[in-house]
Amino acid sequence: xxxxxxxxxxxxxxxxxxxxxxxxxxxVGAGLIGASVAMALSRAAVPAFIRDVDAAVAHVASSRGAGxxxxxxxxxxxxxxxxxxxxxxxxxxxxxxxxxxxxxxDVGSVKTKPLEYLQSGGIDLSRYVGGHPMAGSERSGPLxxxxxxxxxxxxxxxxxxxxxxxAVHRVVRLVRACGAVVVRMTTRxxxxxxxxxxxxxxxxxxxxxxxLVEAPGDHLSLSGQGLRDVTRVAAGDPGLxxxxxxxxxxxxxxxxxxxxxxxxxxxxxxxxxxxPAVEQLLRAGAAGVSAIPGKxxxxxxxxxxxxxxxxxxxxxxARLFADAAEANVNVEDLRIDHDPARRxxxxxxxxxxxxxxxxxxxxxxxxxxxxR
Amino acid sequence: xxxxxxxxxxxxxxxxxxxxxxxxxxxVGAGLIGASVAMALSRAAVPAFIRDVDAAVAHVASSRGAGxxxxxxxxxxxxxxxxxxxxxxxxxxxxxxxxxxxxxxDVGSVKTKPLEYLQSGGIDLSRYVGGHPMAGSERSGPLxxxxxxxxxxxxxxxxxxxxxxxAVHRVVRLVRACGAVVVRMTTRxxxxxxxxxxxxxxxxxxxxxxxLVEAPGDHLSLSGQGLRDVTRVAAGDPGLxxxxxxxxxxxxxxxxxxxxxxxxxxxxxxxxxxxPAVEQLLRAGAAGVSAIPGKxxxxxxxxxxxxxxxxxxxxxxARLFADAAEANVNVEDLRIDHDPARRxxxxxxxxxxxxxxxxxxxxxxxxxxxxR
Numbered sequence: 001x002x003x004x005x006x007x008x009x010x011x012x013x014x015x016x017x018x019x020x021x022x023x024x025x026x027x028v029g030a031g032l033i034g035a036s037v038a039m040a041l042s043r044a045a046v047p048a049f050i051r052d053v054d055a056a057v058a059h060v061a062s063s064r065g066a067g068x069x070x071x072x073x074x075x076x077x078x079x080x081x082x083x084x085x086x087x088x089x090x091x092x093x094x095x096x097x098x099x100x101x102x103x104x105x106d107v108g109s110v111k112t113k114p115l116e117y118l119q120s121g122g123i124d125l126s127r128y129v130g131g132h133p134m135a136g137s138e139r140s141g142p143l144x145x146x147x148x149x150x151x152x153x154x155x156x157x158x159x160x161x162x163x164x165x166x167a168v169h170r171v172v173r174l175v176r177a178c179g180a181v182v183v184r185m186t187t188r189x190x191x192x193x194x195x196x197x198x199x200x201x202x203x204x205x206x207x208x209x210x211x212l213v214e215a216p217g218d219h220l221s222l223s224g225q226g227l228r229d230v231t232r233v234a235a236g237d238p239g240l241x242x243x244x245x246x247x248x249x250x251x252x253x254x255x256x257x258x259x260x261x262x263x264x265x266x267x268x269x270x271x272x273x274x275x276p277a278v279e280q281l282l283r284a285g286a287a288g289v290s291a292i293p294g295k296x297x298x299x300x301x302x303x304x305x306x307x308x309x310x311x312x313x314x315x316x317x318a319r320l321f322a323d324a325a326e327a328n329v330n331v332e333d334l335r336i337d338h339d340p341a342r343r344x345x346x347x348x349x350x351x352x353x354x355x356x357x358x359x360x361x362x363x364x365x366x367x368x369x370x371x372r
Numbered sequence: 373x374x375x376x377x378x379x380x381x382x383x384x385x386x387x388x389x390x391x392x393x394x395x396x397x398x399x400v401g402a403g404l405i406g407a408s409v410a411m412a413l414s415r416a417a418v419p420a421f422i423r424d425v426d427a428a429v430a431h432v433a434s435s436r437g438a439g440x441x442x443x444x445x446x447x448x449x450x451x452x453x454x455x456x457x458x459x460x461x462x463x464x465x466x467x468x469x470x471x472x473x474x475x476x477x478d479v480g481s482v483k484t485k486p487l488e489y490l491q492s493g494g495i496d497l498s499r500y501v502g503g504h505p506m507a508g509s510e511r512s513g514p515l516x517x518x519x520x521x522x523x524x525x526x527x528x529x530x531x532x533x534x535x536x537x538x539a540v541h542r543v544v545r546l547v548r549a550c551g552a553v554v555v556r557m558t559t560r561x562x563x564x565x566x567x568x569x570x571x572x573x574x575x576x577x578x579x580x581x582x583x584l585v586e587a588p589g590d591h592l593s594l595s596g597q598g599l600r601d602v603t604r605v606a607a608g609d610p611g612l613x614x615x616x617x618x619x620x621x622x623x624x625x626x627x628x629x630x631x632x633x634x635x636x637x638x639x640x641x642x643x644x645x646x647x648p649a650v651e652q653l654l655r656a657g658a659a660g661v662s663a664i665p666g667k668x669x670x671x672x673x674x675x676x677x678x679x680x681x682x683x684x685x686x687x688x689x690a691r692l693f694a695d696a697a698e699a700n701v702n703v704e705d706l707r708i709d710h711d712p713a714r715r716x717x718x719x720x721x722x723x724x725x726x727x728x729x730x731x732x733x734x735x736x737x738x739x740x741x742x743x744r
Contacts, residue, residue, distance in 0.1 A: 134596055146743030151681055152718060154594060183593050193591035196583060201602040204580045206657025207634040208573055211627060213660045219565035221555050222526060223664050224506055226605040230573040231664070233598040234657035242651035249642040255583060256639050260632060262579040267628050270621040279614035285578025285606035288585045292595050292603070309523055318690070318697035325690035334706070346524065371518030 019177040022170070023047035026076040026099070028091055030054075030061035030069075033107045033133065034082030035145035038066035040178040043147040047073065053083075061142035075099070078170055080131075081106040085243040089117030092128055103167040105131045105174065109194060110247040111158045111187045129171045130158030130187065132194070133180055148179065155180035158190045195251035202241060203252065204259065206234040225335055303332055304356035306349045309369040320347065320368065327362035329355045391549040394542070395419035398448040398471070400463055402426075402433035402441075405479045405505065406454030407517030410438035412550040415519040419445065425455075433514035447471070450542055452503075453478040457615040461489030464500055475539040477503040477546065481566060482619040483530045483559045501543045502530030504562065505552055520551065527552035530562045567623035572631065574613060575624065578606040597707055597720075675704055676728035678721045681741040692719065692740065699734035701727045 023046040027038045030052035038061065041048040048067030052058035055069070062069040079095040079102050081088060088108045095104045104127055108114060111130045118125055135153040155175040159168045175182050185193065209231040212220065245252055262281065269277035310316040324331055333350040351359055356372050363370035395418040399410045402424035410433065413420040420439030424430035427441070434441040451467040451474050453460060460480045467476045476499055480486060483502045490497055507525040527547040531540045547554050557565065581603040584592065617624055634653065641649035682688040696703055705722040723731055728744050735742035 134594060144744060146679075148681065148741045148743055149679075151741065154596075156594060183590070185590070189589065189591065190594075192588070193594045196587055196591055197595045197599045200583060201580055201599050203638060203654075204576055205598075205602050206654045206660075207631055207638065208576045209658070209660030210634060210653065210656035211568060211572060211630060211660065212663045213656060215568055215663065216564070217561065218555070218557070219561065219568055220663060220665055222506055222528060222562075222565045223569045224526075226577075227569045227573050228664060229601040229604050230577050231657070231661050232601050234654070235661040236658075238651050238654035238658055241654050242647050245654075246642065246645060246647045246650055249645065253639055253642045256635055256642070258583060259579055260635050260639070262582060263628055263632050263635065266575060266579065267625055267632070270618065270625045270628070273618065273621065275614050275618045278618055279610050281582065282575075282578045282606070282610035282613050282617075284582035284585060285603070286581070286608075286610055288578075288581030288583065289603050289607040291584045291587065291592060292600060293592055307518075307521075309520065313702065315697040317703055318693035321690035321693045325687040330685065331689055369520050369523070371520055372516060 018045050019173055020045040020047075022077065022173050022177055024049060024072060024074050024076050025067075025078045025080060025174070026051065026072060026095075026102075027067065027080045027082055028052075028095060029082035029084075030058045030066065030142050031082060031084075032141060032144045032149075033135075034080070035061035035064065035066040035142035036135075036147070036149040037080050037082060037107065037133075037178060038062075039064070039145055039147035040150055041174075042067055044177040046177055049073075049076070057142060061145065064142060064145065065147065066142060066145060076102045078102060078174060079104045080174070081108075084240070085110060085247050089114035093118055093121055093123065096123060096125075096127060102127065103164075103170045104128045105171045107131055107133055108247075109198075109244045110191055112191045112250075113247045115160075115187055125160075126162055126164040127167050129160075129163050129167050130156075130190070131171055131175065132156040132158065132190065133175075133178070135180075150175075151179035153180050154183050156190050157182050157184050158187055159184060160187060191248050192251050195248050195255055199245050199248055199252045200255045200259065202233050202236070203245060203256065205231050206238075206241075209234040229335075302353040303350045304353040304372060306351060306356050306360050306363070307371055308347045308349065308363060310347055317347070320363075323363055323366045323368065324349065324359060327359055329359040329362075390417050391545055392417045392419075394449065394545050394549055396421060396444060396446050396448050397439075397450045397452060397546070398423065398444060398467075398474075399439065399452045399454055400424075400467060401454035401456075402430045402438065402514050403454060403456075404513060404516045404521075405507075406452070407433035407436065407438040407514035408507075408519070408521040409452050409454060409479065409505075409550060410434075411436070411517055411519035412522055413546075414439055416549040416551075418549055421445075421448070429514060433517065436514060436517065437519065438514060438517060448474045450474060450546060451476045452546070453480075456612070457482060457619050461486035465490055465493055465495065468495060468497075468499060474499065475536075475542045476500045477543045479503055479505055480619075481570075481616045482563055484563045484622075485619045487532075487559055497532075498534055498536040499539050501532075501535050501539050502528075502559065502562070503543055503547070504528040504530065504566070505547075505550070507552075522547075523551035525552050526555050528562050529554050529556050530559055531556060532559060563620050564623050567620050567627055571617050571620055571624045572627045574605050574608070575617060575628065576631070577603050578610075578613075581606040601707075674725040675722045676725040676744060678723060678728050678732050678735070679743055680719045680721065680735060682717055682719055689719070692735075695735055695738045695740065696721065696731060699731050701731040701734075 025048050027034045027050045030050050038048040038050045049072045050058050050067045058069040081091045083091045133150050133155040135150050331349050335348045360370050397420050399406045399422045402422050410420040410422045421444045422430050422439045430441040453463045455463045505522050505527040507522050703721050707720045732742050
């Protein structure tokens with residue numbers, strides 16, 4: 001519990017539940033997510049065991065605190081399948097067969113496809129409850145794993161009418177033991193939700209970024225923070241993401257059809273020089289941004305941006321934040337926008353609208369170049 | 373110069389050029405950009421005068437340090453047209469007629485359309501040189517203006533074969549006086565470049581965000597940082613952006629046609645369950661992200677992300693950055709990802725790959741929950 005208790009910084013809610021009675025738990029797949037689950041369980045005093053198709057990978061994970069890769073002591077009460085998306089169905093089926101009293105869950109990004117595979121096998125699925133932690137990293141493998149990867153993150157628990165309620169409850173306990181926040185959803189809702197809030201944006205970012213490859217001459221020298229934000233996620237592993245998107249092909253495809261119709265509407269409006277129609281499409285986008293839940297799920301806070309010039313060296317941000325803290329202003333979000341031509345940068349601090357003027361004045365009094 | 377010299381934090385390069393001999397400069401349009409230009413010029417000791425179709429707006433700008441809204445002392449050497457996109461052509465023509473010895477530039481986001489308007493008038497354009505500072509804000513109007521808005525930002529100087537070289541030189545001096553970095557481009561290259569790095573990403577972000585409006589039920593509860601990044605720019609003023617996009621309709625339209633073809637390819641690949649084709653499209657996106665110039669224009673630094681749990685209160689970021697600074701690690705970029713369910717958050721620090729392990733250990737030793 002050392003790590004969880006430190007991370008909460010005095011906030012007891014953030015600590016993962018201590019759950020020794022939940023185990024033994026077997027984690028199948030010792031990549032980033034699987035190894036992190038085993039480490040989080042170990043942190044919560046749950047006896048955890050880990051396996052991988054590559055025994056050496058499981059051994060590395062185990063040596064980093066991701067449970068034991070030795071023989072399982074007792075019968076697992078829970079099996080967590082954390083394999084690549086393409087293998088989920090087969091591995092879940094195998095776990096149900098190998099451990100006839102265990103609850104089985106998984107951590108896959110897509111739920112319908114493996115479920116269809118399982119249903120086609122005609123087996124009893126009452127002990128299988130889907131799961132999907134909304135956490136990850138651009139790194140992969142057990143060396144990137146961490147016991148606190150899921151702390152405070154959302155973790156979808158995807159149950160069905162044919163799930164044993166006791167099995168659902170055991171998966172909820174797993175999620176809480178890992179420090180995450182449960183969001184319950186149906187299979188169909190989950191896959192449609194992630195298609196909209198994750199897979200479609202990923203595909204769109206990738207296709208937009210793809211337009212940069214052929215950019216002539218020095219056109220990219222005009223790149224700014226907006227372009228970097230829109231395209232950032234497209235740097236994620238294409239090998240993993242193509243499995244995810246392909247496994248959710250129907251939901252993603254339906255949204256891509258919608259998006260193509262919107263692009264057609266934009267093309268038509270631009271060709272017709274129909275500016276009100278262009279504006280209407282852009283207004284819908286602004287409305288969509290404000291539909292994203294506010295921080296902490298509460299009503300969106302009216303924010304203003306304070307821009308500060310900083311030298312690009314260790315300590316500059318520390319001084320800036322120390323000065324912002326002395327002004328007693330909470331920084332809600334921030335962006336760093338480096339100057340491509342020399343070693344200095346701009347930091348944009350998002351603060352409550354009614355605090356921006358005060359913060360700007362306080363920073364200026366402390367010799368920062370700051371403006372709203 | 374107080375603001376510029378403070379902002380540079382000892383970096384003399386970042387200071388704007390002192391240019392008293394450049395003036396008098398007349399700025400037409402007292403919105404965010406126009407007022408900021410006049411403030412930056414005043415900072416550089418250039419005599420500046422400001423006008424607006426609404427005299428009260430010009431007066432507000434003037435009262436905030438954006439030059440004088442009174443009678444022009446002497447003959448302007450330079451007129452900066454900073455009106456909304458739709459009025460640029462007419463206002464540039466008027467400035468050329470009203471001030472027959474002045475160089476005229478503008479700050480518009482699109483260059484071809486106003487130029488076509490001017491060329492259709494059959495007037496001598498040797499004194500007109502286009503300009504486009506790559507700076508802005510989600511706020512607008514003279515109250516949002518700042519003398520240092522352009523410090524360290526790129527400012528495209530868009531010259532043509534029929535430009536008087538002395539006129540180009542005067543605009544370059546203007547840019548430097550405002551603290552910005554000159555990038556010279558042709559009219560066509562500029563409009564194609566901004567279509568690709570700014571207008572297309574904006575439209576794509578808006579259309580993707582538009583898909584969120586109709587999201588059923590609690591689907592948006594799975595929203596994460598990726599979605600926020602992809603859609604952030606779509607919150608910008610639709611009224612302004614529709615003028616910008618419409619004024620660059622041909623270049624944006626051509627890229628939207630390309631994007632639609634890519635979306636068709638993605639839809640087809642998903643329907644055919646052709647995973648290698650999906651992967652190839654995603655790989656092109658990853659290549660596009662890495663084509664964006666690295667910070668400081670140098671080769672891209674290999675970065676790793678260190679994730680840290682923080683309480684959401686004043687001072688937490690200050691303590692974090694003080695500790696990072698004590699570890700002597702430079703934070704290249706960062707994101708704050710709040711937990712929607714309670715008042716705590718995660719900060720992702722991007723640092724040089726070979727410093728991430730060290731920083732993680734140092735932060736953990738200082739009782740942060742930190743992991744790579």
